[in-house]
Amino acid sequence: MNVAERDLLDVNQLINLFDVEKLAAERMTPMAYEYVASGAADEFTLRWNRQALDSIKLNTRVLVDVSRIDTRVSLFGLDLAYPILVAPTAYHRTMHPEGELATARGAGAAEALYVVSSFTNTPLSEIASVATQPLWFQLYVSDDREQTKALVQEAEAQGCRALCVTVDTPVAGVRNRQQRVNFAMPEGIRTPHMADAFALTKSLTWKDVDWLQSFAKIPILLKGILNSDDAELAIQAGVSGIIVSNHGGRNLDTVPATIEALPRIAERVNKRVPVLMDGGIRRGTDVVKAIALGANAVLVGKPICFGLACGGADGVAKVLTILRTELELAMALTGKATLTDIDQSVIWR
Template sequence: MAQDQLPLINGEPVDLSGIINLFDFEKMAEGKMTKMAYEYVASGAADEFTVRWNRQALDTLKLNPNVLNDVSTLDTSVTLFGHKLPYPILVAPTAFHKIMHPEGELATARGASKAEAIYVVSSFTTTPLEEIKKVASEPLWFQLYVRDDKEFTKNLVQKAESIGCRALCITVDTPVGGARNRQARVNFKLPEGVNAPYANGEMIQKMPLTWKEMEWLISFAKVPVLLKGILHPDDAEKAIQIGASGIIVSNHSGRNLDTVPATIEVLPRIVERVNKRIPILMDGGIRRGTDVLKAIALGANAVLVGKPICFGLASGGAEGVTKTLEILRAEFEMAMALTGRSTIASIDKSLIWK
């Protein structure tokens, strides 16, 4: 790529041609981000066992390929809530994108749109929803922390709906913040001039968050509502009973409660209980196309990717986000072909070596 066509970070051109995989993006991002920003994105809670287990559990799963199947044409499309996605990878909600790149969520939205991916905007966005919507050519979803101010919460839901967000992801695993030691050591705070317009002055939700509040929110939402942070089959059942449209199996990327199991380990139990009644998404540790394949094989309808998007954003703005998604999509397609699967429907648990 010519020098004048390279993405810019703080006015300086950035060459992404040497980026081969998502781990490369993290290495590049660490050299470009402030220490405070990098620690915020990369760190987990307490001793970070769950952060490591998310990766280790995916790495430990072995694949069981079939050969001599016709994989000359692959169909990676999935449909979620009436919308057809070209591949089952979404941009997970992550906070404060302007600490990673000057254009913040605008660059994320542009990058996700170019890669044909749904972007789930965090309620801790540093860019107003109306501005993000203007640059997004692919659908947006909105992630919500429920506040102690019900009127504020309802107004925010209605704002997200009014600008066209097609689904709401309600984070249900954060009644309090986790013991984020690395984040505390760098005294994390938003830099001067950066603010989160929907944080309402708080970094965590204060309302006593119960199933009753979830029922209340679902009662007036006009778009599908997914509960994000489900790890227990009983909670998955309750989500269905109160009318949730989907669930996201998530341990908050190991950032809240340390020593909970990896999401890929939890997933089969949730899938068994839900029994295809509502879609199940999963996040946590996804770095390779084989990880996506394993999640689909164990019953997820799609996965969400968070930290790698942040590192792609920090490394190359919108282009970094696009390349992150394109690498993961290409690896997923390779993994499908090399295991003898040509469609999403043909990916099942027989793909996992026992």
């Protein structure tokens, strides 16, 4: 049995996303695993992302016709099969030799939208050439504005349908677990669109959002909103969407779990723009809870990386298929046949 056959056999036996991480921990280098799995400082926020989701109880209804479950959602003119997106994560070639090409193929096989990271190890043009589902692009704004503008225009030229601007990382957080393994790019692996991980700007302000909107031809979402006042300012600035995110617990420790921040942001936004959420999603029930509390869709990052490490494109597709199936089952068992049926009544008070 060769490596590809072994990987496929192992992937087919995976039952849930926790199994995926366990297998990935065996397959990945310690450096790569620590990069993906770790959070900031003492990792309270990393743990809270899961604990907060686990603490929410579901309020079921019975004797409802759930013979046809409809998970479709529309975002910025795109009709998606289900409200689970591949979150932007960096350095996929440290996890699998095919890197982002395998991620794109896996997302395509599972009918999922893939948000490509600025810190991809694979040129965006090559990712676009194998993608069969829509791509978005995640943007870090650097002090080199011409380089940033060129990167936005490259994303547009390659067919990316939206721009997710990360606004919560003027500097990287205290990442002790990464420090302990001396995380660095392995020899021969590069980031073609971002030459320096420390080139991020500390001066990103609302004026820069205005600047991006002055030339971007695709919708702009701001990723990293936790405060409802910032959500209001984002709408006033004319952005197209908001992603409630604490950077997977990787930047500032002891900020709240995203599922805790979501309701107040969704209330403030009041459906004026789509609201998405990432952080801690591991079960289909988590997706139901996020939608019930105001999200239009969720993004999944760490499990995608673990799936990639387990089996390349097949592993990525497996993660998404597990989540999609669990979402459908959770909807049926809570008596919600469509996403629009899911509201706060599904949360046990």
